[in-house]
Amino acid sequence: MERSRAILLPGSVLPAGPAYDALLAALGPGADAVAKDLELYAGDSPPGDWSLDTEVDGTLREADARGWDTFHLVGYSGGGAAALAFTARHPERLLSLALLEPAWAGNWDWSPAHARLWKQYEELDALPPEQFMPAFMRLGVKPSVVLPPPGDAPPWMAKRPAGIRAFLQSFRTYDLDRRRLEEFRRPVLFALGALSNPDDYGEVAQRLSGVFPDFRLEVFAERHHFDPPHRIEPARLAGMFLDHWARAERIAAEGQ
Template sequence: MTPFRVVLLPGSVLPAGPAYGRLLEVLAPDVDAVAKDLELYATDAPPPDWSLDTEADGVLREADARGWDTFHLLGYSGGGAAALALTATHPERLRSLALLEPAWAGNWDWSPEHTRLWQRYGELQGLPPDDFMRSFTRLQVKPDAVLPSPPPGPPPSWMAKRPAGISAFLQGFNRYDLARESLAAFAKPVLFVLGGMSIPDEQGDNAARLSRVFPDFRLEVFPDRHHFDPPHRAEPERVAALLREHWARGDGGP
Protein backbone atom coordinates (compact mmCIF):
# COMPACT_ATOMS: atom_id res chain seq x y z
CA MET A 1 0.00 0.00 0.00
CA THR A 2 1.33 3.44 -0.94
CA PRO A 3 1.48 5.75 2.10
CA PHE A 4 -0.91 8.69 2.15
CA ARG A 5 0.81 11.95 1.23
CA VAL A 6 -0.24 14.48 3.84
CA VAL A 7 0.61 18.05 4.88
CA LEU A 8 -0.42 18.96 8.43
CA LEU A 9 -0.67 22.60 9.53
CA PRO A 10 -0.69 23.54 13.24
CA GLY A 11 -2.54 26.31 15.01
CA SER A 12 -1.22 29.67 16.05
CA VAL A 13 0.00 28.56 19.49
CA LEU A 14 1.83 25.23 19.34
CA PRO A 15 4.52 24.42 16.73
CA ALA A 16 3.92 21.60 14.30
CA GLY A 17 6.23 19.05 15.94
CA PRO A 18 4.59 18.88 19.38
CA ALA A 19 1.16 19.53 17.86
CA TYR A 20 1.21 16.39 15.72
CA GLY A 21 3.89 14.18 17.24
CA ARG A 22 1.56 11.65 18.86
CA LEU A 23 -0.81 11.51 15.91
CA LEU A 24 2.02 10.82 13.47
CA GLU A 25 3.38 8.09 15.74
CA VAL A 26 0.00 6.36 15.61
CA LEU A 27 -0.34 6.83 11.86
CA ALA A 28 3.11 5.51 10.99
CA PRO A 29 3.90 3.85 8.60
CA ASP A 30 0.65 4.63 6.76
CA VAL A 31 1.61 8.22 5.92
CA ASP A 32 4.28 10.10 4.07
CA ALA A 33 3.68 13.25 6.06
CA VAL A 34 5.14 16.64 6.79
CA ALA A 35 4.04 18.56 9.87
CA LYS A 36 4.78 22.03 8.54
CA ASP A 37 5.29 25.06 10.76
CA LEU A 38 3.49 28.25 9.87
CA GLU A 39 5.16 30.83 7.65
CA LEU A 40 3.93 33.40 10.17
CA TYR A 41 6.66 32.35 12.61
CA ALA A 42 9.54 32.03 10.15
CA THR A 43 10.85 35.41 11.36
CA ASP A 44 10.89 37.12 14.74
CA ALA A 45 7.80 39.21 13.93
CA PRO A 46 4.89 38.58 11.56
CA PRO A 47 5.72 39.79 8.03
CA PRO A 48 3.85 43.05 7.31
CA ASP A 49 2.30 41.59 4.15
CA TRP A 50 1.33 38.26 5.74
CA SER A 51 -2.04 36.73 4.84
CA LEU A 52 -3.63 33.31 4.65
CA ASP A 53 -2.30 33.14 1.09
CA THR A 54 1.22 33.32 2.56
CA GLU A 55 0.51 30.06 4.38
CA ALA A 56 -1.13 28.48 1.32
CA ASP A 57 1.90 29.37 -0.82
CA GLY A 58 4.20 27.84 1.79
CA VAL A 59 2.28 24.57 1.66
CA LEU A 60 2.53 24.46 -2.12
CA ARG A 61 6.29 25.08 -1.98
CA GLU A 62 6.64 22.20 0.46
CA ALA A 63 4.58 19.88 -1.72
CA ASP A 64 6.50 20.91 -4.85
CA ALA A 65 9.81 20.26 -3.12
CA ARG A 66 8.63 16.73 -2.39
CA GLY A 67 7.37 16.18 -5.94
CA TRP A 68 3.75 15.92 -4.86
CA ASP A 69 1.30 16.96 -7.56
CA THR A 70 -1.59 16.18 -5.21
CA PHE A 71 -1.81 15.51 -1.48
CA HIS A 72 -4.11 15.41 1.52
CA LEU A 73 -4.29 18.56 3.64
CA LEU A 74 -5.06 18.77 7.36
CA GLY A 75 -5.22 21.95 9.39
CA TYR A 76 -5.96 22.76 13.02
CA SER A 77 -7.17 26.16 14.28
CA GLY A 78 -5.24 28.87 12.40
CA GLY A 79 -3.79 26.16 10.19
CA GLY A 80 -7.34 25.09 9.41
CA ALA A 81 -8.15 28.60 8.20
CA ALA A 82 -5.05 28.51 5.99
CA ALA A 83 -6.13 25.09 4.70
CA LEU A 84 -9.49 26.55 3.68
CA ALA A 85 -7.71 29.35 1.81
CA LEU A 86 -5.61 26.84 -0.12
CA THR A 87 -8.69 24.74 -0.89
CA ALA A 88 -10.41 27.79 -2.37
CA THR A 89 -7.42 28.89 -4.46
CA HIS A 90 -5.82 25.58 -5.54
CA PRO A 91 -8.43 22.82 -5.19
CA GLU A 92 -6.79 20.80 -7.95
CA ARG A 93 -3.82 20.07 -5.67
CA LEU A 94 -5.86 18.39 -2.92
CA ARG A 95 -7.11 14.84 -2.55
CA SER A 96 -9.05 15.65 0.62
CA LEU A 97 -9.38 18.26 3.35
CA ALA A 98 -9.45 17.65 7.11
CA LEU A 99 -10.33 20.52 9.44
CA LEU A 100 -9.62 20.26 13.16
CA GLU A 101 -11.63 23.18 14.58
CA PRO A 102 -10.50 25.84 12.09
CA ALA A 103 -10.08 29.20 13.81
CA TRP A 104 -12.00 30.91 11.01
CA ALA A 105 -14.13 29.72 8.10
CA GLY A 106 -15.12 32.80 6.14
CA ASN A 107 -17.17 35.84 7.08
CA TRP A 108 -20.55 34.89 5.63
CA ASP A 109 -23.77 33.95 7.46
CA TRP A 110 -22.38 34.27 10.99
CA SER A 111 -24.81 33.75 13.82
CA PRO A 112 -25.33 36.73 16.18
CA GLU A 113 -23.45 34.80 18.86
CA HIS A 114 -20.49 34.25 16.53
CA THR A 115 -20.42 37.96 15.70
CA ARG A 116 -20.44 38.96 19.37
CA LEU A 117 -17.62 36.54 20.12
CA TRP A 118 -15.42 38.12 17.46
CA GLN A 119 -16.16 41.55 18.85
CA ARG A 120 -14.81 40.28 22.17
CA TYR A 121 -11.66 39.00 20.44
CA GLY A 122 -11.12 42.50 19.11
CA GLU A 123 -11.34 43.91 22.62
CA LEU A 124 -8.31 41.85 23.64
CA GLN A 125 -5.96 43.87 21.44
CA GLY A 126 -3.49 45.86 23.52
CA LEU A 127 -3.61 43.61 26.59
CA PRO A 128 -0.27 42.50 28.09
CA PRO A 129 0.84 39.20 26.49
CA ASP A 130 0.00 36.96 29.46
CA ASP A 131 -3.43 38.53 29.90
CA PHE A 132 -4.05 38.32 26.16
CA MET A 133 -3.27 34.62 26.01
CA ARG A 134 -5.31 33.82 29.13
CA SER A 135 -8.37 35.70 27.88
CA PHE A 136 -7.99 34.43 24.31
CA THR A 137 -8.00 30.78 25.37
CA ARG A 138 -10.85 31.11 27.87
CA LEU A 139 -13.13 32.74 25.30
CA GLN A 140 -12.95 29.66 23.07
CA VAL A 141 -14.20 27.03 25.50
CA LYS A 142 -17.31 26.42 27.57
CA PRO A 143 -17.28 27.80 31.12
CA ASP A 144 -16.85 24.36 32.71
CA ALA A 145 -14.03 23.30 30.38
CA VAL A 146 -10.70 22.68 32.09
CA LEU A 147 -7.79 24.37 30.38
CA PRO A 148 -4.42 22.59 30.50
CA SER A 149 -1.85 23.97 32.92
CA PRO A 150 1.35 25.39 31.42
CA PRO A 151 4.31 23.02 31.65
CA PRO A 152 6.72 23.59 34.54
CA GLY A 153 9.75 25.77 34.05
CA PRO A 154 10.27 28.84 31.93
CA PRO A 155 8.17 29.15 28.77
CA PRO A 156 9.81 27.95 25.54
CA SER A 157 11.41 30.62 23.38
CA TRP A 158 8.81 30.24 20.62
CA MET A 159 6.01 31.28 22.97
CA ALA A 160 7.14 34.92 22.85
CA LYS A 161 6.04 35.10 19.19
CA ARG A 162 2.53 33.83 19.82
CA PRO A 163 0.58 36.96 20.92
CA ALA A 164 1.73 38.92 17.86
CA GLY A 165 1.06 35.92 15.62
CA ILE A 166 -2.46 35.45 16.97
CA SER A 167 -3.16 39.15 16.46
CA ALA A 168 -1.93 38.85 12.88
CA PHE A 169 -4.32 35.95 12.31
CA LEU A 170 -7.28 37.87 13.73
CA GLN A 171 -6.51 40.91 11.58
CA GLY A 172 -5.91 38.70 8.54
CA PHE A 173 -9.30 37.03 8.94
CA ASN A 174 -11.00 40.42 8.82
CA ARG A 175 -9.27 41.28 5.53
CA TYR A 176 -9.42 37.95 3.73
CA ASP A 177 -12.07 37.12 1.14
CA LEU A 178 -12.58 33.36 1.31
CA ALA A 179 -14.31 32.37 -1.92
CA ARG A 180 -17.43 30.47 -0.88
CA GLU A 181 -18.20 29.55 -4.48
CA SER A 182 -14.80 27.91 -4.90
CA LEU A 183 -15.30 25.87 -1.74
CA ALA A 184 -18.73 24.78 -2.96
CA ALA A 185 -17.09 23.42 -6.11
CA PHE A 186 -14.66 21.26 -4.09
CA ALA A 187 -16.06 17.74 -4.49
CA LYS A 188 -13.40 15.82 -2.55
CA PRO A 189 -14.09 14.57 1.00
CA VAL A 190 -14.05 17.12 3.82
CA LEU A 191 -13.79 15.98 7.45
CA PHE A 192 -14.52 18.40 10.32
CA VAL A 193 -13.43 17.30 13.82
CA LEU A 194 -15.15 19.18 16.64
CA GLY A 195 -14.61 19.20 20.41
CA GLY A 196 -17.85 19.17 22.37
CA MET A 197 -16.39 21.45 25.06
CA SER A 198 -15.43 24.18 22.61
CA ILE A 199 -17.78 27.13 22.58
CA PRO A 200 -20.53 26.41 20.02
CA ASP A 201 -20.83 30.10 19.12
CA GLU A 202 -17.67 29.70 17.03
CA GLN A 203 -16.80 26.11 16.16
CA GLY A 204 -20.36 24.86 16.05
CA ASP A 205 -21.26 27.73 13.76
CA ASN A 206 -18.22 27.06 11.55
CA ALA A 207 -19.19 23.41 11.21
CA ALA A 208 -22.82 24.20 10.43
CA ARG A 209 -21.94 26.80 7.80
CA LEU A 210 -19.34 24.62 6.06
CA SER A 211 -21.75 21.68 6.03
CA ARG A 212 -23.97 23.82 3.78
CA VAL A 213 -21.06 24.65 1.46
CA PHE A 214 -19.04 21.48 0.85
CA PRO A 215 -20.80 18.74 -1.17
CA ASP A 216 -19.01 15.89 0.66
CA PHE A 217 -18.87 16.94 4.33
CA ARG A 218 -18.57 14.79 7.44
CA LEU A 219 -18.68 16.01 11.05
CA GLU A 220 -17.16 14.03 13.94
CA VAL A 221 -17.69 15.26 17.51
CA PHE A 222 -15.50 14.37 20.49
CA PRO A 223 -17.78 15.31 23.40
CA ASP A 224 -15.13 15.65 26.11
CA ARG A 225 -12.53 17.64 24.12
CA HIS A 226 -12.06 21.30 23.33
CA HIS A 227 -9.84 23.61 21.32
CA PHE A 228 -6.92 23.42 23.77
CA ASP A 229 -7.35 19.74 24.57
CA PRO A 230 -7.90 18.75 20.94
CA PRO A 231 -8.80 15.24 19.81
CA HIS A 232 -5.68 14.80 17.66
CA ARG A 233 -3.53 15.15 20.79
CA ALA A 234 -5.85 13.64 23.40
CA GLU A 235 -7.28 10.73 21.37
CA PRO A 236 -4.83 10.17 18.51
CA GLU A 237 -5.86 6.56 17.92
CA ARG A 238 -9.50 7.46 17.19
CA VAL A 239 -8.50 10.44 15.07
CA ALA A 240 -5.99 8.31 13.14
CA ALA A 241 -8.71 5.77 12.31
CA LEU A 242 -10.99 8.55 11.04
CA LEU A 243 -8.19 10.01 8.95
CA ARG A 244 -7.21 6.69 7.38
CA GLU A 245 -10.81 6.17 6.24
CA HIS A 246 -11.07 9.80 5.08
CA TRP A 247 -7.82 9.68 3.11
CA ALA A 248 -8.73 6.34 1.53
CA ARG A 249 -11.92 7.93 0.21
CA GLY A 250 -9.90 10.86 -1.09
CA ASP A 251 -7.68 8.42 -2.94
CA GLY A 252 -10.72 6.87 -4.61
CA GLY A 253 -11.73 4.22 -2.09
CA PRO A 254 -15.29 3.51 -0.90
Protein backbone atom coordinates in the same frame (compact mmCIF):
# COMPACT_ATOMS: atom_id res chain seq x y z
CA MET B 1 1.20 0.11 -2.09
CA GLU B 2 1.70 3.87 -2.23
CA ARG B 3 1.28 5.63 1.08
CA SER B 4 -1.20 8.47 1.58
CA ARG B 5 0.55 11.82 1.22
CA ALA B 6 -0.55 14.52 3.66
CA ILE B 7 0.52 17.95 4.90
CA LEU B 8 -0.54 18.91 8.43
CA LEU B 9 -0.71 22.59 9.40
CA PRO B 10 -0.67 23.52 13.12
CA GLY B 11 -2.50 26.29 14.92
CA SER B 12 -1.17 29.64 16.04
CA VAL B 13 0.26 28.41 19.35
CA LEU B 14 2.10 25.07 19.31
CA PRO B 15 4.81 24.46 16.69
CA ALA B 16 4.12 21.65 14.24
CA GLY B 17 6.35 19.11 15.99
CA PRO B 18 4.78 19.03 19.45
CA ALA B 19 1.34 19.58 17.92
CA TYR B 20 1.44 16.52 15.66
CA ASP B 21 4.16 14.13 16.84
CA ALA B 22 1.68 11.79 18.54
CA LEU B 23 -0.64 11.77 15.53
CA LEU B 24 2.22 11.09 13.10
CA ALA B 25 3.30 8.14 15.24
CA ALA B 26 -0.28 6.82 15.33
CA LEU B 27 -0.62 7.09 11.55
CA GLY B 28 2.26 4.65 11.21
CA PRO B 29 3.57 3.30 7.91
CA GLY B 30 0.28 3.82 6.07
CA ALA B 31 0.92 7.51 5.59
CA ASP B 32 3.64 9.74 4.22
CA ALA B 33 2.66 12.75 6.33
CA VAL B 34 4.59 15.88 7.20
CA ALA B 35 3.83 18.42 9.93
CA LYS B 36 4.69 21.81 8.45
CA ASP B 37 5.38 24.85 10.62
CA LEU B 38 3.60 28.07 9.79
CA GLU B 39 5.34 30.64 7.63
CA LEU B 40 4.16 33.18 10.20
CA TYR B 41 6.88 32.13 12.64
CA ALA B 42 9.79 31.80 10.22
CA GLY B 43 11.31 35.02 11.60
CA ASP B 44 11.41 36.81 14.92
CA SER B 45 8.15 38.67 14.18
CA PRO B 46 5.31 38.30 11.67
CA PRO B 47 6.16 39.76 8.24
CA GLY B 48 4.39 43.06 7.66
CA ASP B 49 2.66 41.70 4.55
CA TRP B 50 1.69 38.34 6.07
CA SER B 51 -1.78 36.97 5.30
CA LEU B 52 -3.44 33.60 4.89
CA ASP B 53 -2.09 33.64 1.34
CA THR B 54 1.43 33.51 2.80
CA GLU B 55 0.52 30.15 4.36
CA VAL B 56 -1.14 29.01 1.13
CA ASP B 57 2.03 29.75 -0.82
CA GLY B 58 4.20 28.03 1.79
CA THR B 59 2.04 24.90 1.67
CA LEU B 60 2.27 24.86 -2.11
CA ARG B 61 6.07 25.11 -1.93
CA GLU B 62 6.17 22.20 0.53
CA ALA B 63 4.11 19.98 -1.77
CA ASP B 64 6.13 20.97 -4.85
CA ALA B 65 9.42 20.32 -3.07
CA ARG B 66 8.21 16.79 -2.31
CA GLY B 67 7.01 16.23 -5.86
CA TRP B 68 3.40 15.85 -4.75
CA ASP B 69 0.99 16.78 -7.52
CA THR B 70 -1.92 15.92 -5.23
CA PHE B 71 -2.12 15.34 -1.49
CA HIS B 72 -4.36 15.43 1.56
CA LEU B 73 -4.41 18.61 3.65
CA VAL B 74 -5.06 18.82 7.40
CA GLY B 75 -5.36 22.08 9.33
CA TYR B 76 -5.98 22.88 12.99
CA SER B 77 -7.20 26.28 14.27
CA GLY B 78 -5.22 28.98 12.42
CA GLY B 79 -3.81 26.26 10.21
CA GLY B 80 -7.38 25.20 9.49
CA ALA B 81 -8.19 28.69 8.26
CA ALA B 82 -5.09 28.52 6.05
CA ALA B 83 -6.23 25.10 4.78
CA LEU B 84 -9.59 26.59 3.78
CA ALA B 85 -7.79 29.38 1.93
CA PHE B 86 -5.63 26.77 0.17
CA THR B 87 -8.73 24.80 -0.84
CA ALA B 88 -10.29 27.89 -2.39
CA ARG B 89 -7.13 28.78 -4.32
CA HIS B 90 -5.77 25.35 -5.32
CA PRO B 91 -8.57 22.77 -5.14
CA GLU B 92 -7.03 20.73 -7.97
CA ARG B 93 -4.06 19.86 -5.73
CA LEU B 94 -6.15 18.27 -2.97
CA LEU B 95 -7.40 14.72 -2.63
CA SER B 96 -9.20 15.61 0.59
CA LEU B 97 -9.43 18.19 3.36
CA ALA B 98 -9.52 17.62 7.12
CA LEU B 99 -10.36 20.48 9.47
CA LEU B 100 -9.64 20.44 13.19
CA GLU B 101 -11.69 23.36 14.51
CA PRO B 102 -10.50 26.02 12.04
CA ALA B 103 -10.16 29.38 13.73
CA TRP B 104 -12.11 31.15 10.98
CA ALA B 105 -14.16 30.17 7.95
CA GLY B 106 -15.09 33.30 6.03
CA ASN B 107 -17.08 36.40 6.91
CA TRP B 108 -20.45 35.30 5.52
CA ASP B 109 -23.62 34.06 7.24
CA TRP B 110 -22.50 34.79 10.79
CA SER B 111 -25.09 34.40 13.53
CA PRO B 112 -25.50 37.27 16.03
CA ALA B 113 -23.79 35.12 18.67
CA HIS B 114 -20.79 34.51 16.40
CA ALA B 115 -20.54 38.22 15.61
CA ARG B 116 -20.57 39.06 19.34
CA LEU B 117 -17.82 36.53 19.96
CA TRP B 118 -15.64 38.06 17.25
CA LYS B 119 -16.14 41.46 18.81
CA GLN B 120 -14.61 39.96 21.95
CA TYR B 121 -11.70 38.60 19.94
CA GLU B 122 -11.08 42.09 18.55
CA GLU B 123 -11.04 43.51 22.07
CA LEU B 124 -8.12 41.24 22.98
CA ASP B 125 -5.84 43.57 21.06
CA ALA B 126 -5.96 46.11 23.90
CA LEU B 127 -4.76 43.64 26.55
CA PRO B 128 -1.19 43.53 27.88
CA PRO B 129 0.81 40.39 26.98
CA GLU B 130 0.34 38.65 30.34
CA GLN B 131 -3.45 38.87 29.98
CA PHE B 132 -3.69 38.20 26.25
CA MET B 133 -3.19 34.41 26.13
CA PRO B 134 -5.47 33.52 29.08
CA ALA B 135 -8.26 35.68 27.64
CA PHE B 136 -7.73 34.24 24.17
CA MET B 137 -7.97 30.67 25.47
CA ARG B 138 -11.07 31.38 27.55
CA LEU B 139 -13.00 32.50 24.46
CA GLY B 140 -12.37 29.17 22.75
CA VAL B 141 -14.08 26.89 25.27
CA LYS B 142 -17.36 26.46 27.10
CA PRO B 143 -17.65 28.39 30.41
CA SER B 144 -17.59 25.13 32.39
CA VAL B 145 -14.16 24.14 31.11
CA VAL B 146 -11.33 24.56 33.63
CA LEU B 147 -8.19 25.66 31.82
CA PRO B 148 -4.78 24.89 33.31
CA PRO B 149 -2.92 27.74 35.00
CA PRO B 150 -0.06 29.21 32.96
CA GLY B 151 3.26 27.49 33.52
CA ASP B 152 6.77 28.28 32.43
CA ALA B 153 6.58 29.49 28.84
CA PRO B 154 8.92 27.91 26.27
CA PRO B 155 11.01 30.37 24.23
CA TRP B 156 8.80 30.10 21.14
CA MET B 157 5.79 31.33 23.11
CA ALA B 158 7.14 34.87 22.99
CA LYS B 159 6.18 35.05 19.31
CA ARG B 160 2.63 33.83 19.78
CA PRO B 161 0.65 36.94 20.83
CA ALA B 162 1.91 38.83 17.78
CA GLY B 163 1.21 35.81 15.59
CA ILE B 164 -2.34 35.45 16.88
CA ARG B 165 -2.92 39.16 16.30
CA ALA B 166 -1.68 38.73 12.72
CA PHE B 167 -4.20 35.93 12.19
CA LEU B 168 -7.03 38.03 13.61
CA GLN B 169 -6.09 40.94 11.36
CA SER B 170 -6.02 38.73 8.28
CA PHE B 171 -9.42 37.28 9.16
CA ARG B 172 -10.92 40.79 9.12
CA THR B 173 -9.86 41.49 5.55
CA TYR B 174 -9.33 38.15 3.78
CA ASP B 175 -11.78 37.26 1.02
CA LEU B 176 -12.42 33.52 1.35
CA ASP B 177 -14.22 32.53 -1.85
CA ARG B 178 -17.32 30.64 -0.80
CA ARG B 179 -18.21 29.73 -4.38
CA ARG B 180 -14.85 28.01 -4.84
CA LEU B 181 -15.38 26.02 -1.65
CA GLU B 182 -18.85 24.98 -2.80
CA GLU B 183 -17.28 23.63 -5.99
CA PHE B 184 -14.81 21.45 -4.04
CA ARG B 185 -16.15 17.90 -4.46
CA ARG B 186 -13.52 15.95 -2.56
CA PRO B 187 -14.24 14.56 0.94
CA VAL B 188 -14.06 16.99 3.86
CA LEU B 189 -13.73 15.76 7.46
CA PHE B 190 -14.36 18.10 10.39
CA ALA B 191 -13.33 17.12 13.94
CA LEU B 192 -15.11 19.08 16.68
CA GLY B 193 -14.59 19.05 20.44
CA ALA B 194 -17.89 19.04 22.30
CA LEU B 195 -16.38 21.25 25.03
CA SER B 196 -15.25 23.97 22.62
CA ASN B 197 -17.21 27.21 22.37
CA PRO B 198 -20.31 26.34 20.30
CA ASP B 199 -20.66 29.95 19.12
CA ASP B 200 -17.22 29.63 17.59
CA TYR B 201 -16.17 26.20 16.31
CA GLY B 202 -19.63 24.67 16.51
CA GLU B 203 -21.01 27.40 14.29
CA VAL B 204 -18.11 27.05 11.87
CA ALA B 205 -18.86 23.33 11.54
CA GLN B 206 -22.54 24.02 10.93
CA ARG B 207 -21.84 26.66 8.28
CA LEU B 208 -19.29 24.55 6.42
CA SER B 209 -21.65 21.57 6.40
CA GLY B 210 -23.81 23.65 4.08
CA VAL B 211 -20.89 24.65 1.86
CA PHE B 212 -18.98 21.44 1.08
CA PRO B 213 -20.96 18.80 -0.87
CA ASP B 214 -19.08 15.88 0.77
CA PHE B 215 -18.86 16.84 4.45
CA ARG B 216 -18.51 14.58 7.49
CA LEU B 217 -18.57 15.79 11.10
CA GLU B 218 -16.97 13.82 13.93
CA VAL B 219 -17.55 15.02 17.50
CA PHE B 220 -15.10 14.23 20.30
CA ALA B 221 -17.20 14.34 23.48
CA GLU B 222 -14.43 15.10 26.00
CA ARG B 223 -12.23 17.38 23.91
CA HIS B 224 -11.97 21.14 23.49
CA HIS B 225 -9.84 23.47 21.42
CA PHE B 226 -6.87 23.41 23.79
CA ASP B 227 -6.76 19.65 24.40
CA PRO B 228 -7.53 18.63 20.82
CA PRO B 229 -7.87 15.06 19.54
CA HIS B 230 -4.64 15.10 17.54
CA ARG B 231 -2.77 15.45 20.84
CA ILE B 232 -5.05 13.62 23.31
CA GLU B 233 -6.71 10.91 21.18
CA PRO B 234 -4.23 10.46 18.33
CA ALA B 235 -5.00 6.78 17.69
CA ARG B 236 -8.72 7.44 17.22
CA LEU B 237 -8.10 10.41 14.97
CA ALA B 238 -5.43 8.57 12.98
CA GLY B 239 -7.92 5.81 12.21
CA MET B 240 -10.42 8.39 10.97
CA PHE B 241 -7.78 10.04 8.81
CA LEU B 242 -6.62 6.78 7.25
CA ASP B 243 -10.22 5.86 6.38
CA HIS B 244 -10.90 9.39 5.10
CA TRP B 245 -7.79 9.36 2.91
CA ALA B 246 -8.44 5.86 1.56
CA ARG B 247 -11.97 6.83 0.54
CA ALA B 248 -10.72 10.02 -1.11
CA GLU B 249 -8.11 8.06 -3.05
CA ARG B 250 -10.73 5.59 -4.27
CA ILE B 251 -12.89 8.49 -5.45
CA ALA B 252 -9.93 10.04 -7.27
CA ALA B 253 -8.99 6.72 -8.87
CA GLU B 254 -12.55 6.34 -10.14
CA GLY B 255 -12.33 9.78 -11.70
CA GLN B 256 -15.22 11.22 -9.73
